[in-house]
Amino acid sequence: MMAALFALAALSGCSSLLWGTQQAPIVEATVMPVEPASAPVAASAPQPVETEANEGPEEPKKPKKPVVKPHKVEPPPPVAVPAPPPPPPPPLIVLRTIERSDARALLDSPVQKPDGKVVGRAVDMTADAAGKPREMIVNLQGFLGVGDRKVNFPWGAFRFTPTAKGAPITLNPTAVPSTANKSNPLELPLLDATVERANGAKVGRVIDVLIDGNAQPQAIVLDVGDLVSTDRRTIAANWSALRFVTRDKELHPQIDLSDAQINATPLYASDKPIRAVSPAPPAAPAASAAPAASAPSAASTAVAVSNARAVR
Structure with a gap:
């Protein structure tokens, strides 16, 4: 009996080797009906924006600037304008x-002849009503002060050399004293x-x-x-x-x-x-208001005359 079973098992094993692995038996399955899926809804195309015929493409909008409310500024307080300084006083x-090299003192200046010999000293001069020099008074020397005398010579009889180291006044040798040494009331x-x-x-x-x-x-x-x-x-x-x-x-x-x-x-x-x-x-009088195109005023003429006197 046992031997029969072993023999059967051996035979089954050999059949599996010969015929391969047996597939599982097919069992009929119940088919369930499937409802068909609904068709996809097509996306609608974008509707064009209606624009006027004469308008171009819409420009991009610029960003709006923030509105800044002006602050109320108080006006500055009025500044007092100082009065102009008064004009300087006119010169006195x-x-x-x-220069010392351009003029020489007359009083006591030595008077010489052209050869350099000193003959006296100038002690005075006279002028006429026009302020023109007329005569020079020379104290001619004597011997040891004896015989000194004052003599009037015409003004044109002298030559002046302010820069001379010696006598600055030279008497013309042909000079003749004045005809009369009397006092002239007009000199x-x-x-x-x-x-x-x-x-x-x-x-x-x-x-x-x-x-x-x-x-x-x-x-x-x-x-x-x-x-x-x-x-x-x-x-x-x-x-x-x-x-x-x-x-x-x-x-x-x-x-x-x-x-x-x-x-x-x-x-x-x-x-x-x-x-x-x-x-x-x-001082020139203050210029009064006058048209710009008017002739030169008397004030400007007075200033010109004053300047000329100052230069002189």
Whole structure:
């Protein structure tokens, strides 16, 4: 029995080897019907945007700027405008510098002949009503002071050399003394003459005259010190600032220098440059309003005249 079973098993194993692996039996399955899927819905095409025929493509919109509300600014407080400074006061005087090499003092200057021999010293000069030099008074030397005499010579008989180391005045050898040494009321001796203002007030006393190389007076030296005071103050005044007026049949020198102008004038010193003073010209009147195209005003003419006087 057992042997039969082993034999059967052996046979089944051999059949599997011969016929291969047996497939599982097919079992009929129940087929369930499947509902067909619905058709996909087609996507609708975008609708075109209706635009007017004359309009182009729509431009991209610019971003809007943020609206900034202006802040209320308070106006600054009014600034007080300072008044313009007042014009400077007009000058009191006009000064002219005269170099020492251009003019020489007349008083006590040696007078020589052309050969260099000193014959005397100048002690004075005279001028006429126009301010023109007329004569020079020379103190001719005698022997040991004996026989000295004052002689008037015509002004044209002399030659002036301010830069000369010796005698600055040379007398023409053909010069002839004046025919008469009498005082001429129409000629004024300058040395020790009193210079006054137009109102008769005293300005000072002439103590010297400065002469240039052309024999022309350039300035006078005035002693303006107070007669009561011991201080001696001297100034130089321009010859052109002098005028000679006739009063009581005599010539009188005048110059318009006030006390303030005299005090503003530098003192005269023989070792310093000469600063000759003249009164400042009167200030020009204020120009009134006038059309721009009008002729030159009288004020501008006065300024031009004042400038010309200052240069002179």
